[in-house]
Amino acid sequence: MKITLTVSRALADGNRIRAVAALMRHDELCVCQVTELLGLATATVSRHMSILRDAQLVQSRKKGRWVYYRLSSDLPDSLSAWLGESLAGSPEIEADRSALDDILACDPEELCRSQRITRPNEQPKVKD
Amino acid sequence: MKITLTVSRALADGNRIRAVAALMRHDELCVCQVTELLGLATATVSRHMSILRDAQLVQSRKKGRWVYYRLSSDLPDSLSAWLGESLAGSPEIEADRSALDDILACDPEELCRSQRITRPNEQPKVKD
DNA sequence: TAGATAATTAGCATAATATCGAAATGACTT
DNA sequence: AAGTCATTTCGATATTATGCTAATTATCTA
Numbered sequence: 509m510k511i512t513l514t515v516s517r518a519l520a521d522g523n524r525i526r527a528v529a530a531l532m533r534h535d536e537l538c539v540c541q542v543t544e545l546l547g548l549a550t551a552t553v554s555r556h557m558s559i560l561r562d563a564q565l566v567q568s569r570k571k572g573r574w575v576y577y578r579l580s581s582d583l584p585d586s587l588s589a590w591l592g593e594s595l596a597g598s599p600e601i602e603a604d605r606s607a608l609d610d611i612l613a614c615d616p617e618e619l620c621r622s623q624r625i626t627r628p629n630e631q632p633k634v635k636d
Numbered sequence: 637m638k639i640t641l642t643v644s645r646a647l648a649d650g651n652r653i654r655a656v657a658a659l660m661r662h663d664e665l666c667v668c669q670v671t672e673l674l675g676l677a678t679a680t681v682s683r684h685m686s687i688l689r690d691a692q693l694v695q696s697r698k699k700g701r702w703v704y705y706r707l708s709s710d711l712p713d714s715l716s717a718w719l720g721e722s723l724a725g726s727p728e729i730e731a732d733r734s735a736l737d738d739i740l741a742c743d744p745e746e747l748c749r750s751q752r753i754t755r756p757n758e759q760p761k762v763k764d
Numbered sequence: 765t766a767g768a769t770a771a772t773t774a775g776c777a778t779a780a781t782a783t784c785g786a787a788a789t790g791a792c793t794t
Numbered sequence: 795a796a797g798t799c800a801t802t803t804c805g806a807t808a809t810t811a812t813g814c815t816a817a818t819t820a821t822c823t824a
Contacts, residue, residue, distance in 0.1 A: 509726040512653055512719065519644035521812080525637055539771060552813055554772055573770040573821050586718035591640065593714055598637040649782080667801065680783055682802055701791055701800045749799095 511564075515587070518563035522600075523548065524556050528565060528579070528591065529601045530608055536569075536576040544611050545604060639692075643715070646691035650728075651676065652684050656693060656707070656719065657729045658736055664697075664704045668747050672739050673732060678751070 519525055523546050530537060530545060543553045557577055560566045565583060569576045579588070595601050647653055651674050658665060658673060671681045685705055688694045693711060697704045707716070723729050739747065 509650060509653055509657075509723060509728045512647070512722040512726070513650050515722065516644050516647035516653070517811095519640070520648035522637060522641055523812090525640055525644070529637075548812095549814060550771070551773080551815080554770095555812085558772080570771090570820090575771060584718055584721060586714050586721055590712055590714035590718055593712060594640040594643065595637060598640070600637045645781095651782090676782095677784055678801070679785080679803080682800095683782085686802080698790090698801095701798095703801060751800095 514563045515565065518559050518565055519591075521556070523553075524560055525595070526600065526604055527553075527556060527560065527577075529595050529598075530604060531566060531577060531579045532588070532592065532595075533605060534608065534612065536578045538574050538576050540574070541608075541611050542577070545607055642691045643693065646687050646693055647719075649684070651681075652688055653723070654728065654732055655681075655684060655688065655705075657723050657726075658732060659694060659705060659707045660716070660720065660723075661733065662736065662740065664706045666702050666704055668702070668751060669736075669739050670705070671751065672747055673735055 519528070526546060527537075527542050530542065539550065539553060539557065542557065543550050546553055546556075548556075557566065557568070561568055561577075564580050566577045567580050569578070647656070654674060655665075655670050658670065667678065667681060667685065670685065671678050674681055674684075676684075685694065685696070689696055689705075692708050694705045695708050697706070
């Protein structure tokens with residue numbers, strides 16, 4: 509029951525479902541791209557993704573400073589079938605689809621930079 | 637996304653998963669039988685079952701004073717396939733299976749009576 | 765080596781959920 | 795009609811989840 513419960517809990521959040529749905533369309537997405545899609549703080553998205561990873565729904569790959577997520581290779585067919593069926597025609601997911609096209613058209617570096625600017629964490633950061 | 641989310645939330649609880657698993661083996665179960673299986677207060681079980689019903693995972697049928705639950709007739713095949721696979725071999729569900737056999741061997745009336753006795757709600761209940 | 769940068773982790777406030785006992789509801793039985 | 799009984803609803807409390815900012819980690823680059 510542990511797996512069933514962990515997976516169900518992982519999917520029991522709208523933002524995480526949106527992230528999974530995005531990964532069903534696009535092989536790989538960077539954290540900053542998911543962040544842009546969901547409009548949340550980077551830290552929040554990072555935690556959502558780690559919840560999905562703990563549930564074995566997604567895998568991550570580190571490339572330099574970026575971390576890319578993709579659907580888990582051993583995602584059960586039945587589960588992805590259900591997700592595909594139940595999400596079909598959803599207006600939120602539909603909207604995300606075109607939003608993602610715009611996001612993917614941008615350079616990831618550009619994306620991260622604009623995220624830093626619009627959400628300025630830029631305190632002087634005095635060290636002691 | 638609404639359906640996906642509602643269903644995932646409904647399954648994001650161990651007790652509700654156990655109830656669904658029980659209904660995958662037995663056509664119909666009365667609230668008092670599920671209560672006995674889960675070892676919770678009747679009110680709590682009633683609430684769990686209504687959450688499952690709101691998510692369209694189960695249906696209910698009222699017969700006299702008893703309410704019987706069964707899996708929804710239009711439960712997606714993909715979903716029940718995933719549940720079947722991911723729950724297969726689970727020790728908790730396995731244990732529930734034999735517990736249910738014992739429970740079903742009892743007369744429902746007997747069951748309800750013993751629940752009243754072991755959890756005595758029996759205050760004098762003075763009216764004003 | 766020092767600074768910049770993408771992501772993660774930690775700490776905290778708020779919102780949602782689970783659970784219970786008590787009271788209310790609807791249905792049978794005298 | 796009144797009582798009994800299975801279930802549901804209500805109100806309160808405790809736990810869990812989500813979101814933020816700040817701090818930390820890991821990696822690149824000047």
